[in-house]
Amino acid sequence: MSAPNRVANEPRLSDTGPSNAPLPRRESASRVGPLAAEIERIANRVEDGERITAADGLALHDHADLATLGRLADLVRRRKHPAARVTYVVDRNLNPTNVCITDCGFCAFYRRPKHEESYVLSREVIHQKMDELAALGGRQVLMQGGHHPYLKSDWWCDLFADLRARYPLINLHALSAPEIDHLSRIEKRPVELVIADLVAAGLGSVPGAGAEMLVERVRKIIAPKKTSTDRWLEVHRRVHEAGLRSSATMMFAHVETGAERIEHLERLRALQDDTGGFTAFACWTMQPDGVPDAETYPERATPGTYLRVQALSRIYLDNFENVQTSYVTQGLKMAQITLYFGCNDFGGTMMEENVVSAAGCMNLSPIDALEHQIARAGFAPRRRNSWYGIVDDRHDEARDGPRGPMSREDAATHSAAKRSAAEGSNLASVRA
Amino acid sequence: MSTSTASRDAHVDASTSALQRRADRAGIGDIAAKVFAGTRLSLDEGLRLYEADLFVLGALANFVRERLHGDVAYFNVNQHVNYTNICNKLCRFCAFQRLPNQPGAYVMSPEEAAAKITEQLGEPVTEVHMVAGIHPKLGYDYYLDLLRAVKRARPSIHVKAFTMVELDQIAKKAKKPLEIVLPELIEAGLGSVPGGGAEVFADRVHKESYHLKISGDEWIAIARKVHQSGLRSNCTMLHGHIETKAERIDHLDRLRRLQDETGGFQTYIPLSFHPDNTEMSDVPGPTAVDELREIAVGRLMLDNIPHIKAYWILMDVAVAQTALSFGADDVDGTVVEEKIYHEAGATTPQKVQRAELIRWIRDAGRVPVERDTLYNVLWSDELEPSLA
Numbered sequence: 001m002s003a004p005n006r007v008a009n010e011p012r013l014s015d016t017g018p019s020n021a022p023l024p025r026r027e028s029a030s031r032v033g034p035l036a037a038e039i040e041r042i043a044n045r046v047e048d049g050e051r052i053t054a055a056d057g058l059a060l061h062d063h064a065d066l067a068t069l070g071r072l073a074d075l076v077r078r079r080k081h082p083a084a085r086v087t088y089v090v091d092r093n094l095n096p097t098n099v100c101i102t103d104c105g106f107c108a109f110y111r112r113p114k115h116e117e118s119y120v121l122s123r124e125v126i127h128q129k130m131d132e133l134a135a136l137g138g139r140q141v142l143m144q145g146g147h148h149p150y151l152k153s154d155w156w157c158d159l160f161a162d163l164r165a166r167y168p169l170i171n172l173h174a175l176s177a178p179e180i181d182h183l184s185r186i187e188k189r190p191v192e193l194v195i196a197d198l199v200a201a202g203l204g205s206v207p208g209a210g211a212e213m214l215v216e217r218v219r220k221i222i223a224p225k226k227t228s229t230d231r232w233l234e235v236h237r238r239v240h241e242a243g244l245r246s247s248a249t250m251m252f253a254h255v256e257t258g259a260e261r262i263e264h265l266e267r268l269r270a271l272q273d274d275t276g277g278f279t280a281f282a283c284w285t286m287q288p289d290g291v292p293d294a295e296t297y298p299e300r301a302t303p304g305t306y307l308r309v310q311a312l313s314r315i316y317l318d319n320f321e322n323v324q325t326s327y328v329t330q331g332l333k334m335a336q337i338t339l340y341f342g343c344n345d346f347g348g349t350m351m352e353e354n355v356v357s358a359a360g361c362m363n364l365s366p367i368d369a370l371e372h373q374i375a376r377a378g379f380a381p382r383r384r385n386s387w388y389g390i391v392d393d394r395h396d397e398a399r400d401g402p403r404g405p406m407s408r409e410d411a412a413t414h415s416a417a418k419r420s421a422a423e424g425s426n427l428a429s430v431r432a
Numbered sequence: 433m434s435t436s437t438a439s440r441d442a443h444v445d446a447s448t449s450a451l452q453r454r455a456d457r458a459g460i461g462d463i464a465a466k467v468f469a470g471t472r473l474s475l476d477e478g479l480r481l482y483e484a485d486l487f488v489l490g491a492l493a494n495f496v497r498e499r500l501h502g503d504v505a506y507f508n509v510n511q512h513v514n515y516t517n518i519c520n521k522l523c524r525f526c527a528f529q530r531l532p533n534q535p536g537a538y539v540m541s542p543e544e545a546a547a548k549i550t551e552q553l554g555e556p557v558t559e560v561h562m563v564a565g566i567h568p569k570l571g572y573d574y575y576l577d578l579l580r581a582v583k584r585a586r587p588s589i590h591v592k593a594f595t596m597v598e599l600d601q602i603a604k605k606a607k608k609p610l611e612i613v614l615p616e617l618i619e620a621g622l623g624s625v626p627g628g629g630a631e632v633f634a635d636r637v638h639k640e641s642y643h644l645k646i647s648g649d650e651w652i653a654i655a656r657k658v659h660q661s662g663l664r665s666n667c668t669m670l671h672g673h674i675e676t677k678a679e680r681i682d683h684l685d686r687l688r689r690l691q692d693e694t695g696g697f698q699t700y701i702p703l704s705f706h707p708d709n710t711e712m713s714d715v716p717g718p719t720a721v722d723e724l725r726e727i728a729v730g731r732l733m734l735d736n737i738p739h740i741k742a743y744w745i746l747m748d749v750a751v752a753q754t755a756l757s758f759g760a761d762d763v764d765g766t767v768v769e770e771k772i773y774h775e776a777g778a779t780t781p782q783k784v785q786r787a788e789l790i791r792w793i794r795d796a797g798r799v800p801v802e803r804d805t806l807y808n809v810l811w812s813d814e815l816e817p818s819l820a
Contacts (some may be wrong), residue, residue, distance in 0.1 A: 024814065067487055068757070070487060333751055
């Protein structure tokens with residue numbers, strides 16, 4: 001093998017765009033050189049099942065090679081989920097309104113109240129969408145929207161009560177911390193009371209949206225009008241105390257630093273230690289095309305960045321049961337890799353046609369394509385509900401163990417729910 | 433390439449013993465020991481790699497990759513010209529082929545091919561990759577004119593053209609032995625030979641899926657003549673269709689035995705089968721993890737071939753970036769119009785900008801090094817002197 005010959009050429013400008021990794025990282029550095037011992041020390045802690053510190057997390061983030069992150073994430077996943085099984089939920093996204101006054105610079109979805117493309121869906125249209133979901137055997141509707149200045153909790157409670165009655169098998173996985181905070185503010189009521197009303201009307205679980213980056217410096221740049229870090233966390237705490245489960249997210253690769261990503265994960269981990277209410281975590285890289293403040297944001301991050309941070313989140317969040325892959329933003333090829341890099345769940349089917357074309361399986365329906373991708377990656381696909389209970393006919397309790405929670409009441413086993421129940425204040429125990 | 437200093441050796445020893453222990457636990461400790469010692473793996477050992485723990489496999493392949501190339505990840509800036517899609521070989525895994533009267537069938541004249549080159553004169557293209565179907569009516573002069581026209585359009589461009597399959601056809605049309613034809617092609621502008629058309633060498637696979645094309649033995653024989661004429665070439669394997677793992681290992685073994693003889697292969701590229709619009713559209717093709725395994729197995733089996741390429745056009749960027757840690761040291765850099773895979777359903781972009789490629793490589797923790805076709809370094813702003 002010949003060594004590369006050095007050819008004298010005029011130097012070219014280093015023509016990379018703005019990067020999300022300010023320090024050039026070298027893969028070999030965690031194996032050879034001064035950082036190797038440190039990476040190995042941290043890896044040993046993970047292998048021994050010990051929690052890693054924020055400083056450890058940052059060291060892995062900055063210096064660990066991709067394969068080390070992958071194998072450690074895979075190890076953590078297999079500890080929590082020994083069976084080679086990947087879950088997904090048959091659901092759809094339903095956005096009752098796109099009207100919003102929070103003006104986040106990274107959001108291409110919202111419209112201001114008087115905009116000609118703004119809408120509030122009629123009940124008839126909502127029923128039609130729910131009928132389609134029910135026909136597919138859907139178990140969850142992911143219902144969120146913009147922060148409408150005039151739609152208050154009574155509007156949402158009315159909607160929830162109606163849908164709960166008409167579609168008892170479809171869980172209302174609805175709203176988000178910013179939306180709940182918005183209701184509390186426009187109604188000038190404590191957030192616990194808002195949550196109590198929503199729960200009584202049929203809210204079953206709360207999605208993790210609106211977290212973005214749980215660091216004030218970043219929020220002030222990308223979403224200055226949105227719910228603050230502390231408030232986002234507080235709303236989820238209240239949701240958990242009300243007996244409900246929720247999920248958590250992170251949107252990254254915009255203006256944040258690596259240390260700030262770790263801060264975000266640390267805040268989630270600490271809250272989870274306290275309440276135990278989060279079911280799952282999902283993260284994705286910011287998609288900058290077509291957003292209002294496109295110039296603020298660096299170029300779209302490369303897939304390698306997503307894979308590293310995703311693996312790191314599985315390692316760091318040692319108290320989260322489930323980590324979802326983000327096939328919608330990252331594609332099915334990446335999703336397959338993440339199943340070996342810490343992810344155990346494929347999220348929702350969302351009734352999107354893009355699953356078919358991306359799968360290269362032109363003749364399959366979206367759900368079949370998803371099943372196929374999971375199976376081809378070497379895992380058994382299983383349908384779940386919003387609380388990660390298995391609703392799939394292929395599950396056999398004698399062979400595969402208990403199915404898990406089948407309702408929001410079944411799922412109220414986390415420490416905050418137990419504390420509330422003991423204090424007599426578990427509002428989720430009120431049957432709707 | 434010399435990579436060792438005393439302190440680096442010490443760290444290498446510490447990490448290899450940790451990897452040896454992990455390999456022991458994964459049941460391939462004997463294979464790992466051979467990899468560290470630089471001893472060739474047997475066919476049986478190659479087969480065992482397919483069942484081994486993915487991360488141990490990847491770490492062993494990465495060890496070899498870094499021993500050879502450190503953190504360097506090569507790329508070049510090239511364009512593809514597929515001068516005709518008319519083909520009489522009727523391979524069952526191919527979506528690119530057309531019969532002469534089918535819609536979309538075309539042949540480029542040498543002038544049209546040259547125009548494709550001229551169109552890109554503003555881009556820093558250093559190589560044209562020129563492969564096509566086997567058109568029964570194109571004469572020997574066509575191929576010579578094609579080479580000359582392309583070189584006239586951009587004299588500095590390196591022409592990497594004509595798979596072993598096309599060379600077989602060209603020699604037939606010339607009615608001269610390949611040993612005579614090759615110097616004539618070189619004189620007309622041929623610089624090196626791509627690795628395609630190898631598929632899987634096993635006779636069973638040949639018979640079932642590409643029986644009108646040259647066999648594995650014929651491909652090897654032509655490759656030998658190419659190398660003996662002074663030309664370097666690449667080599668490939670199409671995986672994820674009807675072949676068995678044993679047939680893949682046999683294919684790799686045949687490549688490495690020829691390399692022992694001639695030393696002419698530069699780069700091995702595993703190519704994933706893509707099913708759409710082929711006669712094998714019910715065969716699903718490899719997953720992302722299959723592709724990573726194939727890169728790693730290739731790196732470990734082909735101990736005498738310098739480079740392993742992760743062809744992002746068919747793997748997509750996610751897999752290609754990951755592959756740089758699973759044994760690959762090279763990514764392609766096509767700026768214009770990949771056709772062959774996109775007919776078969778590849779949904780990746782058909783071209784990429786040089787700056788983007790550099791970002792991908794850096795984000796993967798590697799040092800981007802622009803090369804020409806023969807792996808001379810054209811550009812790097814990070815290469816340490818000790819890696820030269």
